[in-house]
Amino acid sequence: MLFKISVVIIALHYILKKLTTNEHLSFSSFLKFLAKNDLFLLKTIIFLFILSIFNWFIEILKWQNLVKSIKKITIMQALKQSLVALTFSIFTPNKIGDYAAKTVYFSASKKYHIIFLNFLNNMGQLFATCLFGIVGLTLYIVKYRINVSHQNLYQILSIGIFIILLMLFSYKYFRPHLISKPLKKIVSLLNYVSATIQKKNIFLSLLRYLVFSFQFYVLLVLLNVNLSYFDAMIPITSMYLLSSIIPTIVLFDFAVKGSIALYIFEIVGVKEITIISTVTLMWLLNVVVPTLIGSFFVLRFNFTHSVNLTKKVTVK
Numbered sequence: 001m002l003f004k005i006s007v008v009i010i011a012l013h014y015i016l017k018k019l020t021t022n023e024h025l026s027f028s029s030f031l032k033f034l035a036k037n038d039l040f041l042l043k044t045i046i047f048l049f050i051l052s053i054f055n056w057f058i059e060i061l062k063w064q065n066l067v068k069s070i071k072k073i074t075i076m077q078a079l080k081q082s083l084v085a086l087t088f089s090i091f092t093p094n095k096i097g098d099y100a101a102k103t104v105y106f107s108a109s110k111k112y113h114i115i116f117l118n119f120l121n122n123m124g125q126l127f128a129t130c131l132f133g134i135v136g137l138t139l140y141i142v143k144y145r146i147n148v149s150h151q152n153l154y155q156i157l158s159i160g161i162f163i164i165l166l167m168l169f170s171y172k173y174f175r176p177h178l179i180s181k182p183l184k185k186i187v188s189l190l191n192y193v194s195a196t197i198q199k200k201n202i203f204l205s206l207l208r209y210l211v212f213s214f215q216f217y218v219l220l221v222l223l224n225v226n227l228s229y230f231d232a233m234i235p236i237t238s239m240y241l242l243s244s245i246i247p248t249i250v251l252f253d254f255a256v257k258g259s260i261a262l263y264i265f266e267i268v269g270v271k272e273i274t275i276i277s278t279v280t281l282m283w284l285l286n287v288v289v290p291t292l293i294g295s296f297f298v299l300r301f302n303f304t305h306s307v308n309l310t311k312k313v314t315v316k
Contacts, residue, residue: 013068035278044222051215052285054084058208062124066117069193070110081105083294085118089261090291095122113192120193124205126244132209132233133241139237144267210291212286213237219278235264 034040064078073081081102088097103114103286140146217232239261258279265275 004190023121029273030277031222032282033273039222039281045190048215048218049287050213050279051218052289055208055211055215055286056290058211060123062204062208062258063117065197066121066193067114069117069197070113071106077105080297085291085294087291087294087298090287115277119195119197120201124201125208125260127202128205128209129240129244131206132237133244136234136237139234139242140264144233146267184207209240212282213240215285216278216282219281221272223274223277225274227270228266235261235268237280239264 038044060075060078060082063074063082064073067073067078085098085101088101089095090097092098092100099115099118102118103111106114176209213233213236216236217229220227220232242264258276261275262272263280266272
């Protein structure tokens with residue numbers, strides 16, 4: 001019980017700290033700006049929450065879809081596992097807590113299966129981010145005539161091709177020596193995930209991306225940004241692409257996005273207070289609120305039962 005309470009307290013502490021120590025915008029100024037733009041109207045709040053619920057519902061469907069390759073779980077089970085994992089990941093780097101938390105819901109023999117399925121889940125979302133982001137960033141550079149050094153682009157491309165070729169060469173000729181036993185086991189698990197499940201994961205990832213990027217656009221409109229959906233999606237997709245390639249803790253994700261968004265949207269002509277408020281609201285709606293719900297499930301989770309289950313399976 002002490003461990004569960006500690007996790008919740010740490011998560012809440014980090015959230016409150018970030019809300020009260022935002023270097024770009026004080027919390028009081030943030031609230032005044034929202035009130036000035038009528039974001040506290042009931043119909044507006046309900047609409048924004050519906051988008052957030054839809055966003056997380058798709059994430060829950062993604063997890064349920066992937067897990068059915070080893071075990072069928074209900075929507076409620078997928079919800080608990082996803083939100084508890086978010087609560088653990090909010091203060092751990094690169095979503096390590098997300099991977100660890102989900103494994104406790106399954107037997108020890110399925111540990112590598114769950115890690116791999118979570119990897120597929122995250123890679124599906126990264127694929128969607130890159131797919132839309134590359135198109136958006138290309139249009140952004142062309143539309144706003146951003147000066148990008150061709151030499152730097154060639155260097156990055158050359159390094160990327162070299163790394164890919166090195167990985168392929170190593171996998172073909174030195175696989176037994178360079179891949180550890182756990183990693184071999186995880187790679188072999190791909191055979192257990194059907195093509196149908198993987199395609200559905202990609203489809204849901206693309207759908208989820210469209211939902212939360214649309215929510216970002218809605219917030220811009222509510223804060224009186226005069227951009228069409230297409231024109232707004234160019235900087236939005238560029239921002240998500242650039243922020244996705246920077247390793248960070250989930251808690252500081254909005255700070256990273258905020259810094260990148262300030263640069264991206266400054267060229268578009270959006271005011272600093274508007275973009276920081278938008279990024280902060282996205283973080284509150286899609287990270288903080290689900291984390292608070294996840295904290296409730298953490299307090300109710302029976303870790304003793306999970307440990308006993310793991311021991312029984314290990315003995316067998």
